[in-house]
Amino acid sequence: xxxxxxxxxxxxxxxxxxxxxxxxxxxxxxxxxxxxxxxxxxxxxxxxxxxxxxxxxxxxxxxxxxxxxxxxxxxxxxxxxxxxxxxxxxxxxxxxxxxxxxxxxxxxxxxx
Amino acid sequence: xxxxxxxxxxxxxxxxxxxxxxxxxxxxxxxxxxxxxxxxxxxxxxxxxxxxxxxxxxxxxxxxxxxxxxxxxxxxxxxxxxxxxxxxxxxxxxxxxxxxxxxxxxxxxxx
Numbered sequence: 001x002x003x004x005x006x007x008x009x010x011x012x013x014x015x016x017x018x019x020x021x022x023x024x025x026x027x028x029x030x031x032x033x034x035x036x037x038x039x040x041x042x043x044x045x046x047x048x049x050x051x052x053x054x055x056x057x058x059x060x061x062x063x064x065x066x067x068x069x070x071x072x073x074x075x076x077x078x079x080x081x082x083x084x085x086x087x088x089x090x091x092x093x094x095x096x097x098x099x100x101x102x103x104x105x106x107x108x109x110x111x112x
Numbered sequence: 113x114x115x116x117x118x119x120x121x122x123x124x125x126x127x128x129x130x131x132x133x134x135x136x137x138x139x140x141x142x143x144x145x146x147x148x149x150x151x152x153x154x155x156x157x158x159x160x161x162x163x164x165x166x167x168x169x170x171x172x173x174x175x176x177x178x179x180x181x182x183x184x185x186x187x188x189x190x191x192x193x194x195x196x197x198x199x200x201x202x203x204x205x206x207x208x209x210x211x212x213x214x215x216x217x218x219x220x221x222x223x
Contacts, residue, residue, distance in 0.1 A: 045210040059210050
């Protein structure tokens with residue numbers, strides 16, 4: 001089944017404790033992206049990657065890092081999480097020539 | 113900066129009615145516009161897109177209209193069904209830049 005998977009789906013952590021949210025897609029998509037979704041603010045793009053070893057900042061990159069060492073994986077790294085990063089996070093992927101973006105199921109992160 | 117917004121946060125319709133969800137955008141240089149549907153507890157799902165050089169595009173039971181003069185985008189859903197109940201987002205994108213989403217309209221369909 002073609003899909004985007006994220007792990008973990010739920011995470012509660014404390015301020016300053018480094019964490020990584022993994023994202024993997026099995027559709028051989030070049031483009032991958034991370035979003036956060038907050039009430040009243042909608043979906044905002046954090047980082048995106050046009051292909052392996054190519055990453056760019058989105059709308060709200062502060063406090064996040066990403067890497068794209070392999071085509072299928074695009075982990076989101078929070079080096080020192082803070083409470084304002086409590087949010088619902090979505091990973092997505094698509095082919096370069098298409099606007100049809102496939103989203104993962106989401107990761108609900110709470111930073112205490 | 114760019115902004116994409118929806119006119120109404122909620123829309124309630126009866127099953128079988130046609131629904132129209134509106135979106136206003138501010139970036140005239142956007143290359144395409146996209147509509148997504150998000151059901152409760154799930155990630156957004158692509159519905160349809162439209163290039164900036166088009167006025168109208170039709171899909172299965174959906175039609176998107178683009179009015180560049182007033183920077184307005186709409187999604188029309190024909191014969192709305194209970195399964196159409198969800199939050200609908202419009203998004204705009206310039207090639208090579210971030211995808212900007214609107215804040216969403218919640219569509220509620222009653223039987």
